[in-house]
Amino acid sequence: MPMHVRPLTPTIGAVIEGVDLAQGVSADLAAALRQELLKHQVLFFEGQDLTPVQHRDFAARFGALHTHPLYPGVPEAPELFTLDNHAGNPTDNDAWHTDVTFIETPPMGSILHARLLPPNGGDTIWASMKAAYEALSPTLRSFLETLDAVHDFARGFPQRGIVANAAGADKHAQALAEHPPVLHPVVRTHPETGEDALFVNFGFTERIKGLRRKESDAILHMLFEHVTRPEFQVRWRWTPNAIAFWDNRITQHYAVNDYLPARRVMIRATILGERPYHRSRRPAEALAAE
Template structure:
């Protein structure tokens, strides 16, 4: 059928995988423009398939960054990091010799709340001459590499995620935020329980959901037992087969599925400066398929 006169066909994006396991670059997409529903669906599909997707050479204002992120859900405002003045839902990661990074450990963002983020969108504003890469790990691949017996054992367990573990009182971010702000955040974020194995709410696939940054212990196990299992898993997720390492260029954007990844900001660039803006999209309460919430179960059936 001929296309109606005057109709405009938007070009498909070029999606180029970076590894067989995780990561892809999307070309031909201008995030500063308001994308239509079909384009957003294509981006979401790429995110679900590749876990982390990258866009280079973007020219977004803070408001455009915020508005793009908000197309995927409600935004989380971080209790400690400084916000971007024009769009306070975003926060600034500004690291240099007088403010070294605290992100040089493997973590999944904001798992210290009951509904951790579904995604984060990070925009490179100022980069060091070299270094400052970020590495992501695929938690589905890490889970599937475990033995079936161990996977079954882990599937029945919950773990404690603790704000105080990730942001201790004497830590860099706490000191930068100030004693009063840290105390308020600590009071508002008591420890929460999440399943050790999480079922992805969109793909239905299982993945590890414990991370060094915020997971303190496994419920129901003695401390030594819990530490042994968690330390093994924290090491396991670092296998090169699960990873993609991204070398930033100025104005590049990384968009990752926080439900099925962990990441690590490589701290090798000091005393140079690195500035990034981040939007964080809230998600659902994590569950395992064996303990699926009633509403989710009904929809699945």
């Protein structure tokens, strides 16, 4: 059966049918999936009964993998990590965020596999930051393109937070020391498509460099609200063994926390990306690659 792509909205999201990822991913299939990812920003696959090793190997087709400094790894494939949420370990992902923007080279993508689902609820929502950017006025877009923002590990993973407590004080302190705040452009140019998109998120963006705190807070608050508009979104209702593969460079997502005290277990692979830039301030390494 040939691969079939079924778009879910005109803006973001598509279901990939006719593909069994457990059979392995050829170079041709990986290239085809990358093109669909660039077009739709998040891809969904249903009925994919992958082992953690198969999950890891699928993700590794698209780049080197990131190992999270706090979440528990998977024994068979330690590059992956488990999100196991229930009444005794509620989720901390019920806020809009882009994954791991607290490092210099944030992920190009993430691949999430549904292993155990609650009887009801537990959906995930993705939003297109390209659509969010394009919906702003040209004057505001021009202003934002000149700005950089601070992304901070400590904002997303505070010392007394759920994940920090589960990881332990020593592990959190080590992760904090290894991840000082970093600067990224407020508007990012996608390195493969050349599209511009907002690149600030509630989860990790602490402030805008060069502005007074009240100015920064006001602009970030407006942008954090703006990106949640329904027309930028696709909502995915998980089914057993479904997979979501999203382009982390141009999306945000939100795990809907409506299923407790039921249990929800997901496994994630995170694919490293490149240093973000805006076309007006392109780094030397990006120019050399062209």
